Amino acid sequence: MRNLLKKVFGTRRRERRFDAAKQTRLIRWALGMDRINGQLKQDYPTMVRRARDLAQNNDFVTGYLENIERNVIGPDGFRLQSLARDASGAPDAARAAAIRELWEFYQSEEFNFVSADAQQGGREFDVLVLNTLVIDGEVFIWRRPDPASPFGMRYEVIDSLDVDYLYNVERTADGGRIVMGIRLDVRNRPLSYFVREARSDFYQTGRRFELPASEVLHLFRKRFPGQVRGITRLAAAVLDIAQLDEYKEAEIIAAKLQAANCxxxxxxxxxxxxxxxxxxxxxxxxxxxxxxxxxxxxxxxxxxITPNHPNSNFGAFFKAVLRGIANSVGLSYNKAAGDYESVNYSSLREASLEDRETYKTLQKFLIAKWKNPQFADFLRFSVLSGALKADFAELPRLLRHRFNPRRFSWVDPEKELKAKQLEYNLRLTDPLTEIEESGRDPEEVLDNWQRYYEMCAARGLPVAAAAPPVDEPATDKKELASDES
Structure with missing residues (x-):
C-alpha cells in the first residue's frame, strides 16, 4: 500500500505555504529581523537628507508641500474659538471675547511673539512645524521661557538631525535605555532628549546637552510598536521620485539633441x-x-543625427508613476500633479473629498499635539503676567476651547447647497455644526449678523431678505394622487 501511495503522490513532501512568503529567483526581497528602531538607526539620516533634497530641488515635492500648506494651514491658520465658562457653568461671552482677542494679538505676524528668534508669528511658525513634520517625519519643539515676553513662552523647532541619533545605550542605570538620542524609562516613556549644539555648518559636531521631556514637544506618527523616531511621509516614494526626475531629465536632453538637428x-x-x-x-x-x-x-x-525623443509613451508612463507616488503621500493624482485633464464632476468631487480627509487628519493631529499645548501655555502665562485678568482657580473653566482649521468650499455650490438643505429638513445637521465645519466661530458669525442688523437700522436701510428656500424635487401631483387612490 505504501509503495502504491509513493507511486501516485511521489516521495517529495508537500507543504501548504503562503504565497506571500515564497522566495524565488524572480523576487529580490531582502528581509531582516531588525526591529523598527534598529532599521531607523541605519537608515534614518539618509532618508531625512534625501527627503530634504527633494523638498529643495524636485518640482513635484515642492508643489506637494505648497499644496499641504494651502490646505492644512490655509491663509488664516488655526482660528481659536474660546468656550470659556463662568462660575455657574454658563458661557462667559465677555471672557471668551477677551481670550480670543488676546490670542489673535499673540499670534500676529507683526509682533512675532511665538518663535524663540522673534522672527515668526503664529501662522508662519505653524507652517514650519508642518513642513518639518512632512519632510523629516517628526518635529521637536523646544519650549523656551522668555520673561521679557508678555506671554512668557517662546518656541524653537530643533533640527531633527541635531537630536543625537547616533547616541544609543542598551541599558541605563535606572533600567531604561537611550535610543537615537531619546532617554526612555522602563515603559518606553521619554524622559529627556540629547541634542547637539548647532554652532557649525555640519551635523554631529557640536556639544551634546540634555533637555528634559517637559521642555520638548515631540510630534510624530507612530506606525510601529516601540517606534521612537518619526519616518518621513516621503519614505515610500523617495526612490521613485528620484528615478522619475532623472528619467525626465534624460528625455529633456534627448529632446534638445533632436531639436538641435545635429x-x-x-x-x-x-x-x-x-x-x-x-x-x-x-x-x-x-x-x-x-x-x-x-x-x-x-x-x-x-x-x-535624429534621436526619437521625446518618446511617444513618455507622458503615459510619467503619469502612471506619478499616480503611485501621489497615492503614497495620501493625495489624488490630479491634486498632487496639478493635472485636471479628462476629469468630470463626479471623479473630481470624489478625489477632492478623499484629499480633504487627508488634510483634516493632519489638521487634527497638529491641533492635538501642538496647538492645544500651545494654547495651555499661552493662557497660563497670560494670567501669570496679568495680560489676562483672571485667577489661577479659573483656569480650568477658561481652558475650554476649540480650534477651527481651514475648511473647503464646495465643488458645485448649487448641488451641494440643495443637499445641505435636505439635511436641515431631515434634522441631520444644524447651523452651529455647519458654521464650525466651515472653520468659523459661531459666536463671531452671530455677532457679525447682529452688527449688520444694527448698522442697517441706524442708517434706516432695509435688511436684505433671506434667500428663498431651495425648491423641493419636482413631483408629478397626478401620479401622487393616483398612487394614494
Whole structure:
C-alpha cells in the first residue's frame, strides 16, 4: 500500500505555504529581523537628507508641500474659538471675547511673539512645524521661557538631525535605555532628549546637552510598536521620485539633441586637408548654428543625427508613476500633479473629498499635539503676567476651547447647497455644526449678523431678505394622487 501511495503522490513532501512568503529567483526581497528602531538607526539620516533634497530641488515635492500648506494651514491658520465658562457653568461671552482677542494679538505676524528668534508669528511658525513634520517625519519643539515676553513662552523647532541619533545605550542605570538620542524609562516613556549644539555648518559636531521631556514637544506618527523616531511621509516614494526626475531629465536632453538637428561627417574617401583641424584623437568638430548651410569636406559625407525623443509613451508612463507616488503621500493624482485633464464632476468631487480627509487628519493631529499645548501655555502665562485678568482657580473653566482649521468650499455650490438643505429638513445637521465645519466661530458669525442688523437700522436701510428656500424635487401631483387612490 505504501509503495502504491509513493507511486501516485511521489516521495517529495508537500507543504501548504503562503504565497506571500515564497522566495524565488524572480523576487529580490531582502528581509531582516531588525526591529523598527534598529532599521531607523541605519537608515534614518539618509532618508531625512534625501527627503530634504527633494523638498529643495524636485518640482513635484515642492508643489506637494505648497499644496499641504494651502490646505492644512490655509491663509488664516488655526482660528481659536474660546468656550470659556463662568462660575455657574454658563458661557462667559465677555471672557471668551477677551481670550480670543488676546490670542489673535499673540499670534500676529507683526509682533512675532511665538518663535524663540522673534522672527515668526503664529501662522508662519505653524507652517514650519508642518513642513518639518512632512519632510523629516517628526518635529521637536523646544519650549523656551522668555520673561521679557508678555506671554512668557517662546518656541524653537530643533533640527531633527541635531537630536543625537547616533547616541544609543542598551541599558541605563535606572533600567531604561537611550535610543537615537531619546532617554526612555522602563515603559518606553521619554524622559529627556540629547541634542547637539548647532554652532557649525555640519551635523554631529557640536556639544551634546540634555533637555528634559517637559521642555520638548515631540510630534510624530507612530506606525510601529516601540517606534521612537518619526519616518518621513516621503519614505515610500523617495526612490521613485528620484528615478522619475532623472528619467525626465534624460528625455529633456534627448529632446534638445533632436531639436538641435545635429550632424556628423562620415569619412568616405581620402582627404589630407583636415589634419590641422583634428584633435589628438583624430576627431574634427565644428560649431553649427540654426539656419547655417555648407558643403561637406572632400572625402566626407554629412549624416544627420535624429534621436526619437521625446518618446511617444513618455507622458503615459510619467503619469502612471506619478499616480503611485501621489497615492503614497495620501493625495489624488490630479491634486498632487496639478493635472485636471479628462476629469468630470463626479471623479473630481470624489478625489477632492478623499484629499480633504487627508488634510483634516493632519489638521487634527497638529491641533492635538501642538496647538492645544500651545494654547495651555499661552493662557497660563497670560494670567501669570496679568495680560489676562483672571485667577489661577479659573483656569480650568477658561481652558475650554476649540480650534477651527481651514475648511473647503464646495465643488458645485448649487448641488451641494440643495443637499445641505435636505439635511436641515431631515434634522441631520444644524447651523452651529455647519458654521464650525466651515472653520468659523459661531459666536463671531452671530455677532457679525447682529452688527449688520444694527448698522442697517441706524442708517434706516432695509435688511436684505433671506434667500428663498431651495425648491423641493419636482413631483408629478397626478401620479401622487393616483398612487394614494
Amino acid at each position: 550632424i556628423i561627417y562620415e569619412k568616405t574617401g581620402v582627404n589630407e586637408g583636415l589634419g590641422e583641424e583634428a584633435d589628438a584623437a583624430g576627431n574634427v568638430m565644428w560649431d553649427v548654428v540654426p539656419g547655417q548651410a555648407g558643403l561637406a569636406p572632400a572625402g566626407y559625407t554629412a549624416k544627420q
